Amino acid sequence: MIEIENIHKIFNEKSSEPFEALKSITLHIAKNEAIILSGVSGSGKSTLLSLIASLDKPSSGKIVVDGELISKLPDLHASHYRAKSIGFIFQHFNLLEALSVEENIIAPLIPSRLDIITIKKQAQESMQRAGIAHKASQTIRELSGGEKQRCAIARALVTDPKLIICDEPTANLDKANSLKFIEILSTLKALGKTIIVATHDPIFDTLPFESRLIKMEDGRIVDE
Ligand SMILES: Nc1ncnc2c1ncn2[C@@H]1O[C@H](COP(=O)(O)OP(=O)(O)OP(=O)(O)O)[C@@H](O)[C@H]1O
Numbered sequence: 001m002i003e004i005e006n007i008h009k010i011f012n013e014k015s016s017e018p019f020e021a022l023k024s025i026t027l028h029i030a031k032n033e034a035i036i037l038s039g040v041s042g043s044g045k046s047t048l049l050s051l052i053a054s055l056d057k058p059s060s061g062k063i064v065v066d067g068e069l070i071s072k073l074p075d076l077h078a079s080h081y082r083a084k085s086i087g088f089i090f091q092h093f094n095l096l097e098a099l100s101v102e103e104n105i106i107a108p109l110i111p112s113r114l115d116i117i118t119i120k121k122q123a124q125e126s127m128q129r130a131g132i133a134h135k136a137s138q139t140i141r142e143l144s145g146g147e148k149q150r151c152a153i154a155r156a157l158v159t160d161p162k163l164i165i166c167d168e169p170t171a172n173l174d175k176a177n178s179l180k181f182i183e184i185l186s187t188l189k190a191l192g193k194t195i196i197v198a199t200h201d202p203i204f205d206t207l208p209f210e211s212r213l214i215k216m217e218d219g220r221i222v223d224e
């Protein structure tokens, strides 16, 4: 499903101090695989995720997702690709604090031109899947950290993306909420989603589903 071929990413390429954050990364990910991307801080995990999500472009090399050459997509196409194919889950949740859970979850569907009944139905389904439906009308600032993360999961699922990308998803969660998060990932894996998680959290060392551990060091894959 994802072919990453000989990717390099150089920041500040034209300055006197260019920095090569990714060095010749080649990685193939099959549909429905769960990839755990590990490595110390600064090893390039988030940079790699942002290229797969087409939030940024590689300096050289190519990335093909589902037959589409996303490393060359113009910006407008890149945002369509993200909206259609990818669910993001971040460490800091990136929710709109003043809005309700349901409003946050509906937001990604606004550009879809679906009617409001369909939108509400899809939001309800993904809230249930993430275990946050009972807080639908509460504002984000009233939620606990674990509840915010479940809201972020529901928002990531509402467009029914094929690919779920998580960057340090458990960094702000306690053990119980981290385990709940892993349970939800397990459900997503069973639903056929492809999952990529960048994390330092040792809780990902033993998972209740099949996964592939990839270790990064200094912009390279050092261990699979
Ligand atoms: N926009 C940027 N401009 C310049 N350097 C950058 C930029 N983004 C990232 N870097 C550098 O690239 C390297 C890799 O960063 P990245 O965020 O991918 O690491 P990471 O493995 O996700 O680390 P962490 O575990 O701390 O999140 C770091 O040295 C970082 O300083």
Ligand SMILES: [Mg+2]
Binding pocket: 045, 046, 047, 167, 198
């Ligand atoms: Mg990171």
